[in-house]
Amino acid sequence: MQRSRIALFVLSALVGSVALTGCDQAAEQSQASAPKAVPVGVLTLKSQALTLKKELPGRISAFQIAEIRPQVSGIVQSRLFVEGKEVKQGQALYQIDPATFEADLAASEASVARAQASISSSKAKASRFSELLKIKAVSQQDFDEADAAYKQAKAELLTAKAQLKSAQINLDYSHVSSPISGQISKSSVTVGALVSANQSTALATVTQLDPIYIDLTQSSNELTKLKKAISSGALSVDSTSQTDVELIMEDGSVYPHKGTLQFSEVTVDPSTGSVILRAKFSNPEKLLLPGMYARASIVEGVKAGAILAPQRGVSRNSKGEPTAMVVSKDNTVESRVLKVDRTIGSDWLVTDGLMDGDKLIVEGLQKIRPGAPVNPSEIQSSTKADQAQ
Incomplete structure (x- = not known):
């Protein structure tokens, strides 16, 4: 009888041990099946006032050009200038036999x-x-x-x-003089040549290089969008900086003198669908010459509450739409479809899809998917949004 009781006690202990072992294994399996929070680097977005600029192509053109032609007929008696040098307004250039x-x-x-x-x-x-x-x-x-x-x-x-x-x-x-100050070209006639009043061939050409113009080309579509943005209040205009123009030369260097926007054409070129904007620059060093290609940056306006997102945090979906991953309130991944306007340095200017305070995931994107739990950590932002190119 004693032995039966001992056997029953041992059997009960074994059953309890097996049950406890099964519960522990179930708990461990449950913990293993639950997804772990992936560490990711996030950037908390902040809205800011942003001065938007637009870079436009253009050509340099002279401020004034005067083609020198005789107004009386006769024999050229003398040439009174050095070719390629500066001449002053009213300076005698040729003497026709008087x-x-x-x-x-x-x-x-x-x-x-x-x-x-x-x-x-x-x-x-x-x-x-x-x-x-x-x-x-x-x-x-x-x-x-x-x-x-x-x-x-x-x-x-x-x-x-x-x-x-x-x-x-x-x-x-009979004293042929210069109507403007500027740099004179080579002479097309020599002493002893017979010239005629108002002949078609110019004796020489005087070009004023300081100041100088640059004629910029902007598409009519861009100009229309800009006007709509200003009229709707999406962009505010600062009359002081609105006329400032920065010139980028052919070698990529920035021209040392800032220019001013003079006017915009009121008609659209039907062959190109563009309008011409003219800016004036001082040119004391004669670095700018007529015919040179250049690019100029003009101020479009100031956008309040602009959101800039690093390009490394924005990708494209199968439809080609820009998308971004953000951390939701419960620390899970949320996918957003964005609307972007332009690139500004290494950032996108986002017009829809992100807002102030959103935590944009910029590191660890390869390890996550929408809905997955994450462990976010803030990273330092290197965004500099002074200008839009």
Whole structure:
């Protein structure tokens, strides 16, 4: 009987031990099947005011160009400038043989003197006939003829003076001068060449390089979007910085002087669908030359509450849409479809899909999927959003 009790006790202990072992194994299997939180690096997004800029292509054009042409005909007697050098407004460039024009001027001066002498004589005669007419010493016809002769003499004096002025102008035109200040080109004629008034071939060309223009090209679609953004309030305009233009030269360097936006064309080029914007720059070092290609950065406006997301935290889905992974409130992964405007340095400017305070996952993306638990840790942001290119 004693042995039966001992056997029953041993059997009960064995059954209990097996049951406890089964419970422990079940608990361990349950823990093994539960997904572990994956450590990820996140960046907490912050909205900010962002000055948006647009980079546009353009060509340099001269501020002023003057093609030098003679206004009188004659033989070039001398050239009075050094090719390629700076000339001043009003500086003499060529001397055309003035002998003919000097002779015409002398003849015109003689005509004026003759007309003035004729006026003196006819005026005195008309005055005498006026007094004699009062006492009936001359006929009315004689007085009328004397008075008409006086008036004709005055008209002849006016004609002579006009001819004198014309002769003086032609003589002045024999000194071919520069209408503007600038750098002059090579001469197309030499001393002894015969030139004609208003000929089609220019003697030389003077180009003003300081200041200088750059003509920028912007698509009409971009211009329309910009105007809509400003009118809707999505972008605010600062009148002070709105006209500032920064120039990037052909070698990629930034031009040391800032320019100002002058105007925008009011018509669209039908062949290119673009409009022209003109900016003016100072050019004291003559670094900018007409015809050069350049790029310019213009201020579009200031966007309040802009969200910038690092490009490494944004990918594309099968539809080509930009997507991002963010940490939800319960520390699980949430996938977002985004709308982006442009790249700014190493960031995307996000217009929809992300908001201030979102924790964007930028590290450990290969180990996660939507709905998976994560253990987020904040990383340092290297975002610099001073300008938009």
